[in-house]
Amino acid sequence: MEENKEQSEASFADMFEESYTETAQLEPGQKVEAEVVRVDKEWLFVDRGGKSEGAIASSEFIGDDGELTVKEGDTIEAYFLSVQNGQMLFTTKMSGSAAKGHLREAFQAGVPMEGVVSKEVKGGFEVMITGNTRAFCPYSQMALRRVADTSQFVGQTLVFRIIEFKEEGRNIIISRRAILEEEQEAKAEELKQTLQVGDVINGTITSLQNFGAFVDVGGIEGLIPVSEISWGRVADIRSTLEEGQQVEVAVLKLDWEAKRFSFSLKDTQPDPWLAVESLLHEGECRTGQVARITDFGVFVTLQPGIDGLVHISNLGAGRRINHPREVVGDGQDLEVRIDSIDSENKRISLSMPEVEQKKAAQIAKKRAGEKKEPEYREEFNQYRKQKSAGTNSSSMGTLGDLLKAKLGK
Numbered sequence: 432m433e434e435n436k437e438q439s440e441a442s443f444a445d446m447f448e449e450s451y452t453e454t455a456q457l458e459p460g461q462k463v464e465a466e467v468v469r470v471d472k473e474w475l476f477v478d479r480g481g482k483s484e485g486a487i488a489s490s491e492f493i494g495d496d497g498e499l500t501v502k503e504g505d506t507i508e509a510y511f512l513s514v515q516n517g518q519m520l521f522t523t524k525m526s527g528s529a530a531k532g533h534l535r536e537a538f539q540a541g542v543p544m545e546g547v548v549s550k551e552v553k554g555g556f557e558v559m560i561t562g563n564t565r566a567f568c569p570y571s572q573m574a575l576r577r578v579a580d581t582s583q584f585v586g587q588t589l590v591f592r593i594i595e596f597k598e599e600g601r602n603i604i605i606s607r608r609a610i611l612e613e614e615q616e617a618k619a620e621e622l623k624q625t626l627q628v629g630d631v632i633n634g635t636i637t638s639l640q641n642f643g644a645f646v647d648v649g650g651i652e653g654l655i656p657v658s659e660i661s662w663g664r665v666a667d668i669r670s671t672l673e674e675g676q677q678v679e680v681a682v683l684k685l686d687w688e689a690k691r692f693s694f695s696l697k698d699t700q701p702d703p704w705l706a707v708e709s710l711l712h713e714g715e716c717r718t719g720q721v722a723r724i725t726d727f728g729v730f731v732t733l734q735p736g737i738d739g740l741v742h743i744s745n746l747g748a749g750r751r752i753n754h755p756r757e758v759v760g761d762g763q764d765l766e767v768r769i770d771s772i773d774s775e776n777k778r779i780s781l782s783m784p785e786v787e788q789k790k791a792a793q794i795a796k797k798r799a800g801e802k803k804e805p806e807y808r809e810e811f812n813q814y815r816k817q818k819s820a821g822t823n824s825s826s827m828g829t830l831g832d833l834l835k836a837k838l839g840k
Contacts, residue, residue, distance in 0.1 A: 457511040457519070461540060465521070467505045475501065477509070477521065485511075485519035492523075510542045524590050534561065534603070538596035543610060546591050548584045556584060558591065558605060565603070566591070572606035575615070576637065618650030628682050631699055636676045644672050646680055646694055653692030655680060660696050662703050662736025664722050703736040707774050710734055714769065716784060721763045729755045731767055731781060739779030741767060746783065 457463070465477035465485065474486045487509055494500045501507060509521035524543035537544055546560040548568075555569040568591060570577070573584060595604035626632070634648035643656040657665055665671055672678070681698035684691070703710075711717070711733060719731035719739070728742040746758050759765060767781040 461511045462508060462542075463511060463521070464506055464508055467501055467503050467507060470499065470501075470503060477507065485521045487521045487523065510540065534564065534593065534600050535596060538593040538603075541592055543590045543592055544605065545588060546605065547588050548586060551581060551585055556581075558589075560591070560603070560605070564600065566593070566605045567603065568605050568607060572604075572608045575608060575611050615650055620650075622648075622650045623687055626682060626685065628685060630682045631679060632682065634678055634680050634694070636672050636674055636678060639668055639672060639674060641668065644668060644696075646678060648680070648694070651690075651692050653684075653694050655694050655696050659683065659694070659698070662697050662700065664732065664738075703734055704774055704777050707734075707737055707772060707779075711737070711769055711772060711779070713772055716766060716768050718764055718766050721759055721761055721765055724755050724759065724761060726754065729759055729765070731765055733767075733769075733779070737779070739767065739769065739781040741765075741781045741783060745781075 463479055465479045467475055468478045468484070469476040470489065473489055475489050475492065476484060476486050478484050487507075489499065492500045507523070509523050512520040512522050514520070522542075524545050536542070544560050546558040546566060549557050549559050551557075552567075555567055555571075556573065558566045558568050560566050570581065572594070573581075578584075589607055590610050591605035591607050592609045593603060594606045594609065595602070597603075632648045634646040636644050637647050637652060638645040641657070643654050644660065645652055646655055657668055660668065660671060678696060679699050680694035680696055682692075683695050683698075684693035686692065717733050719733045721729055722732045722738055723730040726743075728740050729746070730738045730740055732738050743752065743755055746752060746755055752758060766784060768784055769779060770782050771780040773779070
């Protein structure tokens with residue numbers, strides 16, 4: 432009996448010593464990995480191995496639906512806070528009075544910190560952390576990109592990281608952007624393992640430019656070139672898309688090293704050329720709109736995403752023209768005849784009916800006639816004639832005088 436008691440006491444002493452040693456190795460704010468071994472209403476109990484157990488508040492793992500996001504057996508990452516009543520406490524983000532004595536450790540270890548945005552001030556926001564400690568979050572550090580309506584953040588409880596800690600905590604600068612960037616990098620790493628060229632994925636339009644639209648697909652941001660927005664010609668990108676719009680895009684290019692990604696919106700839409708033979712027929716006449724004018728002819732839109740070409744030789748009604756702009760203009764409605772359809776190469780050859788050719792010839796002739804000489808040209812011509820006449824008269828008079836003088840002698 433005594434022997435068993437001594438073994439039990441020795442075993443307890445060993446466990447206590449091992450637990451104390453394990454705790455002594457941890458610094459407040461140190462990041463660790465642990466396995467969830469038990470879950471109850473208020474606490475998650477985690478095991479770091481080596482008989483080292485700790486606890487984390489269950490409230491840190493409540494999802495938007497009010498349910499726990501972890502279960503027994505899951506491995507989580509957390510930060511060591513302190514030891515209370517012989518129990519090691521961990522957190523995924525410091526908050527409340529539990530964090531008040533660990534602000535410096537949170538700054539040094541980069542531990543996330545919960546805070547309430549109390550008000551908007553010059554240059555950014557005042558945020559209350561650990562209940563009554565004021566911190567400053569600059570505008571540039573509140574989101575991944577500049578937000579038009581900054582008042583939306585006031586009153587929200589958000590997660591930040593301390594990026595400056597001075598004067599014993601009297602001057603604290605925090606960043607939410609640092610947290611968002613880390614989350615984005617983690618999502619990007621997940622995408623890198625699964626995303627392939629040709630995949631279709633949901634995204635959000637973040638910015639519109641004349642050359643295309645930027646889209647965030649949850650971890651990475653890439654460009655939809657203007658040529659990949661629609662099968663038809665996009666004259667004004669802002670009439671087709673808007674910032675914040677949810678879209679479905681196909682992956683065109685993934686350059687993880689350079690962090691350059693390209694997507695296509697039109698590749699998620701039916702290709703109109705697949706149905707061209709049921710929409711258009713050779714020999715029929717159609718009214719289309721001039722989409723593009725080149726030196727060699729005019730491209731006319733017959734259906735959204737389907738253009739045909741009228742060669743320059745078919746524009747002048749037998750009269751030679753130097754450029755298609757002599758007879759047609761951008762956006763002009765034009766009646767054309769479909770001569771041939773090559774659906775495989777996506778080419779349609781067009782010509783203009785005789786009536787239309789005559790109209791075009793008349794337009795060209797009229798435009799040529801409208802090219803009058805400048806007003807000063809007529810005045811200059813009159814001056815030149817007068818000068819010429821004066822010079823001849825003067826020359827003849829001088830020659831006559833010379834002859835008279837000679838004959839008189």
